[in-house]
Amino acid sequence: MSRFLSPKLADLTPYTPGEQPQNRQYIKLNTNESPYPPAPGVAAALAAADAADLRLYSDPEAAKPRAAIAAYYGLKPENVFLGNGSDEVLAFAFQAFGRGRQMAFPDVTYAFYSVFAALFGIPTRVVPLTADFAIDPADYYRPGEQVVLANPNAITGLELPLTAIEGILQRHPDDMVIIDEAYVDFGGQSAAALLAEYPNLLVVQTLSKSRQLAGARVGLALGSPEVIADLNTVKFSFNPYNVNRLSLELAAAAVKDKAYFNACCAKIIADREFTAAGLKKLGFRVLPGKANFLLARHDKVSGEAYYKQLKERGILVRWFDEPRIRDFVRITIGSHAEMQALLDATAQILAE
Numbered sequence: 001m002s003r004f005l006s007p008k009l010a011d012l013t014p015y016t017p018g019e020q021p022q023n024r025q026y027i028k029l030n031t032n033e034s035p036y037p038p039a040p041g042v043a044a045a046l047a048a049a050d051a052a053d054l055r056l057y058s059d060p061e062a063a064k065p066r067a068a069i070a071a072y073y074g075l076k077p078e079n080v081f082l083g084n085g086s087d088e089v090l091a092f093a094f095q096a097f098g099r100g101r102q103m104a105f106p107d108v109t110y111a112f113y114s115v116f117a118a119l120f121g122i123p124t125r126v127v128p129l130t131a132d133f134a135i136d137p138a139d140y141y142r143p144g145e146q147v148v149l150a151n152p153n154a155i156t157g158l159e160l161p162l163t164a165i166e167g168i169l170q171r172h173p174d175d176m177v178i179i180d181e182a183y184v185d186f187g188g189q190s191a192a193a194l195l196a197e198y199p200n201l202l203v204v205q206t207l208s209k210s211r212q213l214a215g216a217r218v219g220l221a222l223g224s225p226e227v228i229a230d231l232n233t234v235k236f237s238f239n240p241y242n243v244n245r246l247s248l249e250l251a252a253a254a255v256k257d258k259a260y261f262n263a264c265c266a267k268i269i270a271d272r273e274f275t276a277a278g279l280k281k282l283g284f285r286v287l288p289g290k291a292n293f294l295l296a297r298h299d300k301v302s303g304e305a306y307y308k309q310l311k312e313r314g315i316l317v318r319w320f321d322e323p324r325i326r327d328f329v330r331i332t333i334g335s336h337a338e339m340q341a342l343l344d345a346t347a348q349i350l351a352e
């Protein structure tokens with residue numbers, strides 16, 4: 001830290017991203033990326049791109065992908081906001097709806113929520129998950145507070161039914177309820193279906209996971225035109241050209257190919273169930289997750305030891321050194337062959 005850093009940031013602990021090794025080829029099951037390439041239209045859009053166009057700024061309205069996303073959800077482009085990854089969308093939402101107000105979220109969830117709150121000086125109420133790692137909706141029945149929930153929840157993968165989300169929305173008529181659906185396409189139900197009825201709802205999604213574009217950095221929000229206008233107020237006060245020219249094209253192409261999207265999601269779901277069954281057979285406790293990852297623990301090997309031994313064998317998973325989940329590892333669902341390799345390595349580790 002330099003002596004020039006604002007004292008307000010002196011205590012800020014930044015987010016720690018998962019390892020992105022640049023020097024060794026791993027079976028990479030640690031940051032919930034897709035094992036599959038983006039839709040064929042994405043490669044075509046990339047091939048058609050002209051480097052000379054990069055001298056021009058990108059479209060600040062992001063019209064092309066917003067139209068494609070609106071068509072996909074049966075919404076209007078005014079209902080859609082585009083960001084540089086959903087991390088940026090969430091950061092804008094925290095600034096737009098959280099500043100000067102309290103925000104509530106679970107103790108075990110996406111770590112960026114507490115980082116954004118600290119960065120923007122937003123007071124928080126951190127709500128413990130139940131003993132089974134579930135979200136109890138009644139814990140969020142506190143009008144006057146903004147709510148942010150990942151659904152399925154990050155780290156656990158557990159899903160909250162739409163009826164529970166609706167219950168929270170009904171008790172917060174004058175507060176924003178942000179539902180982060182980074183993992184919804186792997187078997188969850190999107191709260192986008194509730195948008196027409198609840199102007200206090202903001203749905204945040206990403207093209208990083210189910211549309212294979214983590215490296216292009218594209219996230220989105222769905223909400224009422226007024227709420228989307230609020231996000232634009234923050235965006236146009238920060239970085240009007242927040243999504244680059246190439247990514248705008250790639251995002252539009254990815255969203256248009258429904259058949260490829262459905263096929264990739266179906267493969268991930270099938271391999272998630274295959275992996276969960278395999279781990280259970282080896283004696284693991286596996287949370288019944290609906291995401292493209294599983295949270296699992298074994299009585300005979302600590303989360304840290306299992307993570308380290310897998311890494312020695314060339315398989316990267318994620319271990320969180322945090323109180324309630326230290327005994328677990330989070331395993332991203334890769335290809336079928338990768339999941340078979342994980343199960344084989346795990347059997348070896350347990351046999352040693």
Ligand SMILES: Cc1ncc(COP(=O)(O)O)c(C=O)c1O
Nearest residue numbers: 085086087110154182206208219
């Ligand atoms: C719950 C959740 N929300 C948002 C994100 C951010 O994704 P991105 O910025 O790649 O869109 C992640 C990434 O892992 C996540 O787990």
